[in-house]
Amino acid sequence: MSFSYDKLLERAKSKLKVDVKRSGALRLELPEPDVIWVGNKTIFRNYAEFPKLLRRDANRLLMYLAKELATAASIEGDRAIFIGRKDKEAFLQLIQRYMKDAVICPVCGSPDTHLEREKRLWFIVCEACGARSVAKVV
Numbered sequence: 423m424s425f426s427y428d429k430l431l432e433r434a435k436s437k438l439k440v441d442v443k444r445s446g447a448l449r450l451e452l453p454e455p456d457v458i459w460v461g462n463k464t465i466f467r468n469y470a471e472f473p474k475l476l477r478r479d480a481n482r483l484l485m486y487l488a489k490e491l492a493t494a495a496s497i498e499g500d501r502a503i504f505i506g507r508k509d510k511e512a513f514l515q516l517i518q519r520y521m522k523d524a525v526i527c528p529v530c531g532s533p534d535t536h537l538e539r540e541k542r543l544w545f546i547v548c549e550a551c552g553a554r555s556v557a558k559v560v
């Protein structure tokens with residue numbers, strides 16, 4: 423039996439992918455959003471933990487949440503303030519969606535990624551498998 427170099431390389435790569443997939447199975451565990459309502463505002467008290475954990479810009483994530491919730495928001499220290507009463511389930515769902523679209527590597531499932539801008543596109547660059555995937559949101 424003889425394999426061409428290309429075939430061997432392909433085999434080595436596919437083996438690598440499997441190994442990476444296994445290590446990528448280690449998912450991020452999100453903390454529970456600590457949310458209170460004050461008047462007509464929602465105070466997201468542990469907001470800062472989320473962008474830190476996802477290694478994303480706190481303002482970008484805030485803009486994403488505000489847009490999806492169709493409201494205005496601002497950051498005050500570790501907290502984020504949203505206009506209107508929003509519940510923690512809504513935040514959790516949106517943060518999970520953000521992770522899927524802008525954090526998790528679609529190739530291997532690893533959350534160890536960063537964003538890189540190339541011309542008009544943002545890419546999720548995976549530090550586990552090296553894949554570059556277009557981010558749906560940033």
Ligand SMILES: [Zn+2]
Pocket residue numbers: 527528529530531532548549550551552553
């Ligand atoms: Zn990856």
